[in-house]
Amino acid sequence: MDAMTEKTTHADTVEFYGARVNSRLLLGTAQYPSPAILAEAIRASGTEIVTVSLRRESGVAKSGQSFWQIIRDLGVKVLPNTAGCKTVKEAITTAEMARELFGTPWVKLEVIGEDDTLQPDVFGLVEAARTLVRDGFQVFPYTTEDLVVAEKLISAGCEVLMPWGAPIGSGRGLNNPYGLRSMRAHFPGIPLVVDAGVGVPSHAAAAMEMGYDAVLLNTAVAKAGDPVRMARAFARAIEAGREALIADPMEVRDMAAPSTPVMGRAVLGQ
């Protein structure tokens, strides 16, 4: 990499609610084989933002306290989620508790509408987003690629949108590339993050080539045979996809076009 390219790459940051980060990978912290592997994967990924949640603490195990120590030691920003919430009230209360616990106005807002697909309840999502923004939260809504819902979330005060690639934990990649491309085209000024459903680094690269600002994933890294290596692979794929977008890819065509010059070709037959 020459000095010029390197400079360009480093200047290519992304901003969420005024917070500028270099890494376009947001990483979940659940389902890793061990706390040590979680910490190593976070380091290997280069991520600056990790998602966390709130769960019941037992006075005996106190597992939440040791987890929180690991995250604090890593020095990354945290994005608390409202995972598992099915009603607006539950999501709002969880967000309020998360704000106090983690000391951040950021919240990854999930209002789940359906168990099999963990599909967002977009009606509840918009309602909860409106209330939370009014209450001073900076909301990262986990949504679908529906443009009308997206408009309503923006009207509610969301300055970031996080459409799903595929159902959470499915690893299916980008289920609706057309929908995601439309969304990118409709909201050129809004930071867009593909959240959920990403399975392998090529899915993440594809999202970045489409012009998405970042990718949020968890299971694809945590459930890989070697999560640390996979975290590194995702980091590289996301950088590659972003570089490719900036580099302006060639046009796709239906028929072949020779890449080797035709002019000056020797006549060797006959």
Add this chain to the structure above:
Amino acid sequence: MKIIVNGEAADTRAGTLAALLAELGLGDAIVATAVNGAMVRAVKREATPIADGDRVEILAPMQGG
């Protein structure tokens, strides 16, 4: 006094939410609390009484996606 803590039946002599946390060994822990579905901020725990049948949630930072 019988209450529900994190979904499980519990017997307590704690008069306040702060006392309950101390009784559970969570006096210094980083937790968020709710009583009967409503959040109780850390600064309000001393002044929040616990009554028979209350449902208390004590939540901590946890892994999430």
